[in-house]
Amino acid sequence: MNKKIIFAVLIFVVLIVGIILLTQPTKPPPTAKVVLITKVVLTIGNATNITIILPIAHEMLTSMTGTTLTPHTCPHPPLPHLHLHLPEPPRTITTKISPTIEMIRVRAVFERDPLEDPWERAVHTAILDVKEEFVAKGIKVDYQFVDRKIDPKEFELALEDAAKVADIVFLDAFLKEDIARRVAQKYPNVAFVAGSEYLPAPPNFAVFDNWLHQPAFLAGVIAGKITKTNKIGVVAAMEINEVNRIVNAFIAGAKTVNPNVKAKVVYLLGNIPPGESPWYHPATAKRLAKTLIDLGADVIFAERVGAEEAAREAYARGKEVWVIGNMADQYERAPEVTITSLVWDMRPTVRVVFERVLAGTWAADNLGIYSWASCGGSCLADFHLFGKPSPPMTSEILSLVKEWETRIVNGLMSIPIIETPPISDY
Numbered sequence: 001m002n003k004k005i006i007f008a009v010l011i012f013v014v015l016i017v018g019i020i021l022l023t024q025p026t027k028p029p030p031t032a033k034v035v036l037i038t039k040v041v042l043t044i045g046n047a048t049n050i051t052i053i054l055p056i057a058h059e060m061l062t063s064m065t066g067t068t069l070t071p072h073t074c075p076h077p078p079l080p081h082l083h084l085h086l087p088e089p090p091r092t093i094t095t096k097i098s099p100t101i102e103m104i105r106v107r108a109v110f111e112r113d114p115l116e117d118p119w120e121r122a123v124h125t126a127i128l129d130v131k132e133e134f135v136a137k138g139i140k141v142d143y144q145f146v147d148r149k150i151d152p153k154e155f156e157l158a159l160e161d162a163a164k165v166a167d168i169v170f171l172d173a174f175l176k177e178d179i180a181r182r183v184a185q186k187y188p189n190v191a192f193v194a195g196s197e198y199l200p201a202p203p204n205f206a207v208f209d210n211w212l213h214q215p216a217f218l219a220g221v222i223a224g225k226i227t228k229t230n231k232i233g234v235v236a237a238m239e240i241n242e243v244n245r246i247v248n249a250f251i252a253g254a255k256t257v258n259p260n261v262k263a264k265v266v267y268l269l270g271n272i273p274p275g276e277s278p279w280y281h282p283a284t285a286k287r288l289a290k291t292l293i294d295l296g297a298d299v300i301f302a303e304r305v306g307a308e309e310a311a312r313e314a315y316a317r318g319k320e321v322w323v324i325g326n327m328a329d330q331y332e333r334a335p336e337v338t339i340t341s342l343v344w345d346m347r348p349t350v351r352v353v354f355e356r357v358l359a360g361t362w363a364a365d366n367l368g369i370y371s372w373a374s375c376g377g378s379c380l381a382d383f384h385l386f387g388k389p390s391p392p393m394t395s396e397i398l399s400l401v402k403e404w405e406t407r408i409v410n411g412l413m414s415i416p417i418i419e420t421p422p423i424s425d426y
Contacts, residue, residue, distance in 0.1 A: 327344050
């Protein structure tokens with residue numbers, strides 16, 4: 001009998017057993033059971049490359065049991081391989097949040113200026129946009145923010161001040177996890193929504209992150225196709241999970257279409273003046289990008305802004321060096337050389353936060369999945385002039401990227417999530 005038929009039968013058996021398990025009033029709770037059964041199905045499917053049956057299995061589990069992995073499931077749930085790091089399923093502990101009638105009080109504490117830093121801007125603009133959506137529905141939203149809270153003591157005081165008056169507090173907890181979680185515990189009736197590389201903490205500390213691995217892979221495909229030197233470079237903030245997975249996906253995309261590509265990654269951390277932020281230091285990013293260009297890189301992934309300036313200057317001297325931006329459309333910063341950018345759209349995440357708080361169903365949840373491209377939370381920016389097409393882009397490259405993007409969004413293509421530090425090979 002055909003191997004795939006045998007494993008398809010096994011999957012069917014797992015589904016039947018799963019339905020029986022889910023109807024039993026025993027621990028673990030239904031959501032955890034769905035996760036467990038889905039992982040078994042995915043393991044079988046991945047082992048046999050039966051890619052079509054994976055989304056079918058997921059839909060059968062959720063529709064036949066009436067249980068979903070999250071209260072808001074994106075239209076086409078992504079199905080990555082199980083040996084990779086996944087966002088945790090939502091916790092079952094919920095916190096009753098009681099916002100002012102017909103009003104949500106929202107505060108944000110930013111470490112950097114949200115009008116300058118792309119990460120902070122993605123969160124800030126999403127809150128503003130979703131605020132307008134809810135106002136149009138007749139729900140008032142009082143949104144205020146403070147910024148430049150890099151000093152730990154100032155950061156903690158700002159969180160305290162926000163929590164005293166807010167229903168929801170958005171924050172950047174990277175490198176300040178202990179402070180953020182300590183303050184959240186003091187205000188259990190406030191919904192804390194933290195950018196974090198770690199897990200949520202009951203009852204009220206939910207986490208999110210910029211899960212841009214899917215568009216990063218597509219950007220890597222572009223880089224692998226347009227490089228002439230077969231050397232690509234990355235200017236990144238530091239070796240941290242959220243950076244590693246994006247950079248690794250970018251390199252994987254390039255090497256998928258061009259096995260001869262070599263990559264080199266350089267970091268702001270360790271190259272900036274003491275006390276400066278590795279998240280936003282354009283001058284250092286430019287200097288590091290120039291080093292990569294001198295080493296022969298002709299495509300630069302500007303994970304941090306500033307790298308595009310070095311490419312722009314090289315281009316002005318007659319040297320073709322192309323740039324992929326990050327977080328938002330960076331085309332206006334260097335239109336001559338910026339092919340596209342990874343775009344982080346936080347609006348799906350913010351909508352879920354507002355809806356859950358209004359419904360009184362706030363949970364210490366991992367909201368990272370709402371930043372996936374397959375959930376509408378990330379994408380590639382417009383190609384602008386390069387999409388006509390214009391060199392170095394071609395119709396063939398644009399078609400290939402569009403084809404793979406469609407497969408990713410529809411859950412038919414899994415992009416590896418690798419959070420170990422990327423390897424440089426030149």
